[in-house]
Amino acid sequence: MGQIINFLIKYKNTLLFLFLFGLSIFFTIQSHSYHKSKFISSANFLTGGIYNWVNNIDEYFNLEVYNDRLVEENRWLRARIMQLNSKQRDTTFTDTNSYKNPYRFRAARVIKNQYAKRDNYILLNKGSNDSIQTDFGVITSKGVVGIVEETSKNYSRVISILNTNLSVSVQLKKSQHFGSLIWNGKDPNIVQLTEVPRLAPVKKGDTIITNGRSLIFPKGIPVGVIQDFELDQNKSYYTINVQLFNDMTNIGYVYVIENKGMAELKKLEQANE
Amino acid sequence: MNSLLISNSVRFILLVLVQVLILNNINFLGFINPYFYVLFILLLPLNMSQYKVLFLSFLIGLCIDFFEDSGGINAAASVFIAFLRPSILKFSFGISYEHQTIRYYQTPVTQRFTYISILVLIHHFILFSLEIFNYSYIILILKKTLFSSIFTILLIVLITTLFQKRR
Numbered sequence: 433m434g435q436i437i438n439f440l441i442k443y444k445n446t447l448l449f450l451f452l453f454g455l456s457i458f459f460t461i462q463s464h465s466y467h468k469s470k471f472i473s474s475a476n477f478l479t480g481g482i483y484n485w486v487n488n489i490d491e492y493f494n495l496e497v498y499n500d501r502l503v504e505e506n507r508w509l510r511a512r513i514m515q516l517n518s519k520q521r522d523t524t525f526t527d528t529n530s531y532k533n534p535y536r537f538r539a540a541r542v543i544k545n546q547y548a549k550r551d552n553y554i555l556l557n558k559g560s561n562d563s564i565q566t567d568f569g570v571i572t573s574k575g576v577v578g579i580v581e582e583t584s585k586n587y588s589r590v591i592s593i594l595n596t597n598l599s600v601s602v603q604l605k606k607s608q609h610f611g612s613l614i615w616n617g618k619d620p621n622i623v624q625l626t627e628v629p630r631l632a633p634v635k636k637g638d639t640i641i642t643n644g645r646s647l648i649f650p651k652g653i654p655v656g657v658i659q660d661f662e663l664d665q666n667k668s669y670y671t672i673n674v675q676l677f678n679d680m681t682n683i684g685y686v687y688v689i690e691n692k693g694m695a696e697l698k699k700l701e702q703a704n705e
Numbered sequence: 706m707n708s709l710l711i712s713n714s715v716r717f718i719l720l721v722l723v724q725v726l727i728l729n730n731i732n733f734l735g736f737i738n739p740y741f742y743v744l745f746i747l748l749l750p751l752n753m754s755q756y757k758v759l760f761l762s763f764l765i766g767l768c769i770d771f772f773e774d775s776g777g778i779n780a781a782a783s784v785f786i787a788f789l790r791p792s793i794l795k796f797s798f799g800i801s802y803e804h805q806t807i808r809y810y811q812t813p814v815t816q817r818f819t820y821i822s823i824l825v826l827i828h829h830f831i832l833f834s835l836e837i838f839n840y841s842y843i844i845l846i847l848k849k850t851l852f853s854s855i856f857t858i859l860l861i862v863l864i865t866t867l868f869q870k871r872r
Binding site: 444445446448449452453455456457458459460461462463464472473474476478479482483486546547548549550551553555589617620 | 722725726729732735736738755756759760763766767770771772773774775776777778780781784785787788835836837838
């Protein structure tokens with residue numbers, strides 16, 4: 433017994449080091465798996481509060497850009513309304529049942545944005561108090577941003593599409609061929625689309641949209657355009673570089689999408705298994 | 706002792722804020738950021754007991770991790786250099802460290818530079834290894850370590866020279 437205590441006293445620094453180092457490695461490993469890094473997160477009141485405070489100042493410098501984006505979006509929406517209005521009413525049959533919208537949008541502001549690391553996270557200024565929950569999609573008027581991973585009362589942490597742990601199911605706009613969108617950690621404007629079969633008609637400049645299979649994003653949210661592509665070594669799948677529509681280095685305001693049918697659909701999927 | 710506590714606490718808070726609010730957003734050439742908060746560990750009193758050094762280093766690393774959403778990579782790297790600090794001190798300052806007679810700002814410039822460089826390099830290497838977490842990217846890890854270290858070392862040398870107490 434005495435020997436053990438002597439040993440502990442003699443090596444207390446080494447033991448403390450091993451303990452603390454082990455603890456940090458444990459946190460690191462947790463952070464590399466999606467949905468597990470609950471403890472170390474900037475979505476708490478202290479870090480979130482500080483980021484929010486600084487962002488209040490920072491926001492003024494970007495007002496012009498955000499304004500331009502809003503005007504552009506309004507223009508697009510107006511054009512859409514005119515298009516719909518111009519259809520002859522009496523020949524179009526409208527089913528009032530279809531007015532029920534399964535998606536609900538909430539606006540939020542980005543208070544911290546990362547894009548230079550390999551695993552990037554974004555912090556939003558709204559959380560569970562505003563009914564934002566895990567697995568809600570996050571988009572801007574231009575395209576996909578990420579998925580809510582964790583929420584606190586007033587803040588939520590979003591796993592950015594610029595994160596090597598995330599993959600989003602997307603498809604070509606022209607055909608129904610789908611693949612998964614991942615990031616190789618290099619250029620914050622370019623993400624990679626993999627697993628698109630060889631038969632798909634892939635062309636430079638084609639648009640990529642979300643395909644709604646993941647239940648998180650509705651179908652048809654724009655992602656980006658094809659910049660270049662190559663056939664994989666085994667010659668059956670394309671690897672495509674996609675230029676994002678979003679400028680991920682300056683996001684500003686985002687919309688958080690809630691899929692109201694998610695719980696029901698998940699239940700159904702589980703029942704199938 | 707009390708003034709030491711205050712100055713170290715102020716330095717702790719100041720370095721964390723400067724790191725997360727300013728330096729993490731530099732992204733020079735797309736990926737080069739200095740990790741200036743290492744200065745806190747370098748400047749802890751040289752005769753401080755080792756378990757305190759380990760604990761404080763862990764704390765500052767963890768603080769940065771909370772802000773950066775980076776798991777525990779900063780904590781791990783900080784604890785690691787805190788553990789190595791006594792041996793590096795012995796290596797760079799030699800016999801005068803053994804007699805506990807040196808103060809940081811009275812050491813010769815070259816010895817101080819060695820001390821800073823070795824610790825910063827080790828810190829950054831651990832940091833980026835854990836961040837990337839994949840040894841097939843070893844070239845990227847080394848590249849990031851090298852460039853970020855140069856940036857950090859320059860900044861530390863510059864700032865410590867500026868804030869050196871005149872006597």
